[in-house]
Amino acid sequence: MSRGFNEREKQVITNSLIEQGRILFSKLGFQKTSILEITKNVGIAQGTFYKFFNSKEELYFVILEMEEEKIKEQFANVDIFKENQPNKAIKSILRQMINTIETNPLIRELYFGSSMKDMLKKLSPELLEKHFKNDATSFLPLIEKLKNKGFIIEENPEVIAGVARSLFVLTLHQNEIGVAVYQETIELLIDLIVDGLIKVEGI
Template sequence: MSRRFNEYEKQFIANSLIEQGKILFSKFGFQKTSILEITKNVGIAQGTFYKFFNSKEELYFVILEMEEEKIKEQFTNVDIFKENQPNKAIKSMLRQMIKTIETNPLIRELYFGSNMEKMLRKLPPEVLEKHFNNDATSLLSLIEKWKNEGIIVEVNPQIIAGILRSLFVLTLHQKEIGVEVYQETMDLFIDLTVDGLIKEE
């Protein structure tokens, strides 16, 4: 007979699974980390895992969303008018964001091998749709913030959001772009994006 947990225990175990999952995924990667290893570190039976998450992919996705939220919060709060050079500040913000994405082991791991394919296959469509909608909403909110702070956006904000997403997708294709020209390509892409789509009032 399986044990029943009270609400405090449920929350504690869920948080512990997330914490240990983050540690193990970062250290060993998604493929080499097993549910057994995670539950062993938490101190629960392997079968208990499924009371909290339907799969290893779902746990990873929850952790990934938390990582992305921290990145969004960090850059959404940047004061682009601090030095009276909004365009320069936005370029710097985008470069820092790209660097964070490039060096975050949890985000990078998603794109190794068939990890992305497995993730998309295992997760319910409504979960993925909600995630993509939240991403779009976050970008649109940031663009609206720039408009409200005096930046005039000449193009439909949804198109700008799409361009920014394209910028982040490029970080996954260093080999295709060419490792030797990747950094200069990204720098130029950011300069052209900001100078071409956003101008100071």
């Protein structure tokens, strides 16, 4: 029978599982990375893994959320009013975020490694719902800043977050969109989304 872990040990092991998961998922891909290999690198028994995560999919999802937070933080403090053209600044941020997504191996693996279907089947609805709510909440500071400057945003944060997710997912389907027109299509969608969501009061 394995001994229990105190809170400090639990945190250390959780962090180690996340770190080793990130390394192995990036190097080998989701499908080829085994729980055994992750736990071996951490120095715990394979069965102990399930004291911390319900599945390999859940660990991968947690790592993806952390990658997403890094992307959000990267642009959270950008002064969108610096040049008195907030729409232009937001479009620039979206383009940079898309570039980050296009080059992030963990996010690319999720879509191109056929991991999405497996992950969604094994994640609890509560976990996904929490993720979507966090996405919506992350837009609240930006919405408040714009409203305080006299801009009108009628759609609720959940819809705005859904639109953003839809845009990012499209970046992973270049072939279906058409490689020749992909870049122009994304540029036009960014213009339509930002200009459609953010309106100047009185216009």
